[in-house]
Each structure stands twice: as structure tokens, then as C-alpha cells.
Amino acid sequence: MNSQLYTAASGLLAEERRLELITNNLANLSTPGYRAQRSFAAVYQPFGPAADASVRAANASVAIAGAYEVPGPGSSRATGRDLDITLDNDTFLVVSTPAGRRYTRDGSLSVSTKGDLIDAQGRAVLGSDGKPLSGLNAGAHLTADGRVQNGDAEVGTLLLVSDPQKVLRREGDNLLMAAGNDAALTPVKTPAVRPGFLEESGSEALGELVNLIETQRAFESYQKLISLTMNEVNRRAVNDLAG
Amino acid sequence: MQRALWSAASGMQAQQLQIDTIANNLANVNTNGFKRSRAEFQDLLYQTITAPGAPSSATTRNPAGLQLGLGVKPGSVKKIFGQGDFKKTDNPLDVVIQGQGFFKVLLPDGTLSYTRDGAFTTNRDGQLVNAQGYTLDPPVTLPPDTLSVTVGADGTVSVTQPGQAAATQVGQIELGNFVNPTGLLSLGGNLFQPTGASGDAVDGTPGLDGLGTIGQGFLEVSNVSIVSELVDMIAAQRAYELNSRAIRASDEMMQQLNSLVR
Numbered sequence: 223m224n225s226q227l228y229t230a231a232s233g234l235l236a237e238e239r240r241l242e243l244i245t246n247n248l249a250n251l252s253t254p255g256y257r258a259q260r261s262f263a264a265v266y267q268p269f270g271p272a273a274d275a276s277v278r279a280a281n282a283s284v285a286i287a288g289a290y291e292v293p294g295p296g297s298s299r300a301t302g303r304d305l306d307i308t309l310d311n312d313t314f315l316v317v318s319t320p321a322g323r324r325y326t327r328d329g330s331l332s333v334s335t336k337g338d339l340i341d342a343q344g345r346a347v348l349g350s351d352g353k354p355l356s357g358l359n360a361g362a363h364l365t366a367d368g369r370v371q372n373g374d375a376e377v378g379t380l381l382l383v384s385d386p387q388k389v390l391r392r393e394g395d396n397l398l399m400a401a402g403n404d405a406a407l408t409p410v411k412t413p414a415v416r417p418g419f420l421e422e423s424g425s426e427a428l429g430e431l432v433n434l435i436e437t438q439r440a441f442e443s444y445q446k447l448i449s450l451t452m453n454e455v456n457r458r459a460v461n462d463l464a465g
Numbered sequence: 466m467q468r469a470l471w472s473a474a475s476g477m478q479a480q481q482l483q484i485d486t487i488a489n490n491l492a493n494v495n496t497n498g499f500k501r502s503r504a505e506f507q508d509l510l511y512q513t514i515t516a517p518g519a520p521s522s523a524t525t526r527n528p529a530g531l532q533l534g535l536g537v538k539p540g541s542v543k544k545i546f547g548q549g550d551f552k553k554t555d556n557p558l559d560v561v562i563q564g565q566g567f568f569k570v571l572l573p574d575g576t577l578s579y580t581r582d583g584a585f586t587t588n589r590d591g592q593l594v595n596a597q598g599y600t601l602d603p604p605v606t607l608p609p610d611t612l613s614v615t616v617g618a619d620g621t622v623s624v625t626q627p628g629q630a631a632a633t634q635v636g637q638i639e640l641g642n643f644v645n646p647t648g649l650l651s652l653g654g655n656l657f658q659p660t661g662a663s664g665d666a667v668d669g670t671p672g673l674d675g676l677g678t679i680g681q682g683f684l685e686v687s688n689v690s691i692v693s694e695l696v697d698m699i700a701a702q703r704a705y706e707l708n709s710r711a712i713r714a715s716d717e718m719m720q721q722l723n724s725l726v727r
Binding site for chain 2: 395
């Protein structure tokens with residue numbers, strides 16, 4: 223008889239999960255290349271005869287089925303640093319880690335003491351031949367078509383990939399991984415980067431705040447529903463019918 | 466909801482670091498040879514509830530997964546070695562580097578450190594020293610009867626002396642450069658020290674091998690842009706506020722849950 227309790231409780235859980243996604247977006251308001259996540263919900267209904275459709279609809283539960291990425295790009299800002307780059311939308315740099323290839327949109331690059339091009343955490347950035355870009359000196363810079371040069375001397379070209387099959391998942395540290403599906407990523411034929419700019423976070427304060435308020439109010443409504451059910455309906459059932 | 470609380474708390478800590486960095490940049494807006502810093506952040510680990518691309522039936526796949534992020538962490542605070550503006554001082558011992566490179570000064574412990582601050586003076590022995598009294602390396606000594614000093618674009622230091630028509634060369638300013646100047650360790654006092662990340666210094670003559678040339682009678686002021694620092698500060702402050710708002714929201718939601726049970 224108390225199925226509405228479960229409906230309301232499922233709503234509480236769904237809003238809680240939504241809150242977790244929103245706070246992560248807010249925490250990453252300053253993370254370069256970050257993409258905000260939005261949740262989408264699904265409704266689950268119990269099985270039963272077709273004649274009971276309205277009853278089944280009333281007993282439905284809701285749950286967060288997944289989260290999609292808000293498509294970018296985030297705004298980019300001029301930094302005046304030769305080795306900062308902004309990538310075209312939906313393209314990724316490839317870096318080499320002990321666990322295999324990883325992908326990132328964080329374009330804050332440097333040159334290591336060995337002369338390799340490295341990302342913000344010192345991981346080697348790969349060139350179009352699949353090997354780390356090395357042999358760079360203090361005059362290293364990048365061109366708009368993704369070439370790496372020492373002054374005027376050519377060193378190599380950045381490897382940029384796109385993800386048409388959406389296999390990339392998040393790993394933290396501004397990295398994405400393909401989880402064994404590295405072959406599903408396709409190299410970009412004509413790389414395009416913007417040197418001297420850095421992509422800001424794709425998380426946008428106003429939208430997240432509105433979602434936060436909405437989540438909080440929805441949570442409140444579910445809570446009202448539960449206390450109404452428990453305190454009023456059940457009390458009257460017990461007192462009026464049994465008493 | 467614990468996740469939400471900790472994510473928002475990590476967001477507040479990150480913005481606090483951002484403000485700390487901006488405050489230091491602003492405090493050094495008039496420091497000669499100062500290079501501004503930039504705080505960089507990274508997202509923390511993700512909890513994967515549903516993997517993206519996982520099969521939802523024999524023939525279909527989930528188009529989007531559900532990965533709950535756990536907040537943000539500071540990755541690094543990076544020095545940005547862009548050129549600062551030049552200020553004309555007309556003091557013959559004020560020099561700037563137009564381009565890449567660092568002046569080398571000898572610390573009292575015998576190690577070399579590197580600086581972009583070219584405000585030199587002479588000590589009582591006539592040696593060129595920086596504001597802390599550390600001598601240039603290699604040392605340049607001016608004779609006591611010096612009438613005027615000329616520093617050439619290639620770093621040669623020449624003096625004119627009474628009774629001599631031609632100038633005499635008394636020293637040569639050398640510059641050091643690094644593959645990755647971002648990896649230098651800031652010592653304070655406008656000085657930098659090489660580290661394993663910056664690589665060893667490559668010494669050379671100004672104007673050669675990609676090193677900058679020397680300009681006399683100028684000082685390099687800091688490369689901090691007040692306007693952009695202020696804009697960054699506003700953004701950081703608002704982001705801090707928003708994260709505290711998220712903490713309050715999760716707190717209130719937990720209160721409501723508690724009030725379910727009386």
C-alpha cells in the first residue's frame with residue numbers, strides 16, 4: 223500500500239545523484255578543458271496487466287540513467303605562452319602513460335629537460351608518428367596547423383584524435399581513457415590548434431546554480447511527499463480505521 | 466551527498482589557491498624582473514556507475530555512461546616567463562634582457578642563481594652586484610677612476626677613464642638559459658635556481674644562440690597585468706561563493722532527510 227513512499231524515495235536518490243554531478247561541475251569551474259556533465263533520468267514501471275496501466279504508472283520509480291557531456295568548447299583565453307594551445311572541438315591530444323595511451327584537452331604544455339614535449343603532469347605528448355615529440359630546445363613553439371618547431375626548424379607534428387564512437391571515459395587528472403578501444407579513435411587529418419591560448423572550463427556558473435536550486439527544491443518536494451504519506455495518511459489510516 | 470560535500474569543499478580549496486596566486490602576483494606588480502604565476506587545476510578521480518559504451522542489450526549500447534566526479538585538485542602553479550615591460554631609468558648600471566635568458570649571480574654559498582632583475586650597482590671593490598650584494602658571474606669590476614660605463618647589446622662592459630680617448634673593455638655579461646624555465650625554483654629575492662625539471666643552464670653570449678640582447682638604462686618591470694589579475698580574482702571569488710552555496714544546498718538536503726524521521 224505504501225508504494226508512493228518508494229516512488230518518492232527513488233526521487234530523493236535521483237536528486238542526490240544529480241547534486242553530486244552539479245557539485246563536481248562547480249568544483250571544476252577553473253579546470254582547463256573540463257566538460258560539464260548533465261544527468262538524464264529514466265522512469266521504471268512495475269510489470270502488470272495492460273488494464274492496470276494507470277496503477278502501474280502511479281507506482282513508477284525514477285532513477286538517473288546516465289550523464290552526458292555538455293558539448294564544448296569552453297571559452298579560450300589568451301595566455302601569452304608559446305606552449306599553451308587550444309584544440310578544435312572534439313579533438314584530443316594523445317599522451318603516453320605507464321598504463322598506455324591517454325587523451326586530454328588540457329593544452330598547457332612544456333618542454334622537459336630531455337627536450338620532450340610534455341603535458342602539465344610531465345607525460346610525453348605523442349607526435350603523428352605515434353612517438354613522443356623530442357629534440358626540442360628553449361625556442362620551441364607550436365604552429366596553428368599543429369606543427370612543432372625549434373625556431374624555424376621542423377621537429378614534428380602533434381597527434382590529434384577525434385572520438386566519433388564516443389568510447390572515451392573520464393579518468394581524472396584531466397585525462398580520458400579509451401579502455402581498450404584505442405583503435406576506435408581516428409587521427410585528425412588536418413590538425414588545427416590555437417597557440418598562445420588556453421581553453422577554460424566548459425562548466426558554466428549560472429547554469430549550474432540554476433540546476434542546483436532546482437535539484438534542492440525537487441528534493442524538498444519529495445521529502446514533503448514522504449512526510450505527508452508517513453505522518454498524515456498513515457496516521458489517519460491507523461486512527462480512523464482502527465480506532 | 467557526502468560526495469557532493471567533499472567535491473564542493475575541494476572546489477573551495479582550489480579557488481582559495483587561485484586567490485593566493487593572484488594576491489602574490491598583485492603584490493609583486495612593481496617588482497623588477499618578476500614573472501607572474503598561474504595556478505592550474507585537474508579533475509579528481511571518477512566513480513564509474515555505468516560505463517559509457519557498455520552494452521545495454523545484445524545489439525545496443527549505452528550512449529552515455531554515468532561517471533560521478535569527486536571534485537578538483539591543484540595540479541601546479543606555473544611561472545609564465547613572458548617579457549615584462551621596460552622602464553627607462555637612465556641609470557647606466559640598469560640593464561634589461563630583450564628576449565630569452567637570465568643574468569647569473571653568485572650566491573654566498575658558491576652556487577649560481579639566475580635572475581631577470583638587471584638593477585645592478587657596484588660594491589666597494591668596484592664589482593657589479595645585484596640588490597642583495599651578490600656578484601655577477603663572471604665578475605665585472607669597474608676601475609675606481611671610471612668616468613662612464615657602456616654596456617653593449619652583446620653584453621660587453623666598457624669604461625672611459627681620464628686621459629684616455631678610447632674606451633677600455635673591462636668585462637662581459639653572460640646569460641644563462643633553460644630548456645624549461647617553468648621548472649625553475651623561485652628562491653625569492655627575484656632569484657631562480659635550476660632544478661631537475663628546468664635542466665642545466667646553457668650559458669652564452671647575449672644575442673647568440675637564441676639569447677636576448679642587452680639594453681642599457683632600462684629595467685624590466687613585472688609581467689603582471691593588473692586588469693587580467695583583477696578579472697581572474699572576481700571569477701575566483703564567485704566560483705568560491707558558488708561552491709559554498711553547493712555545500713549549503715547539500716547540508717539543507719541532509720537536514721530534510723533527518724526531519725523525515727521524528
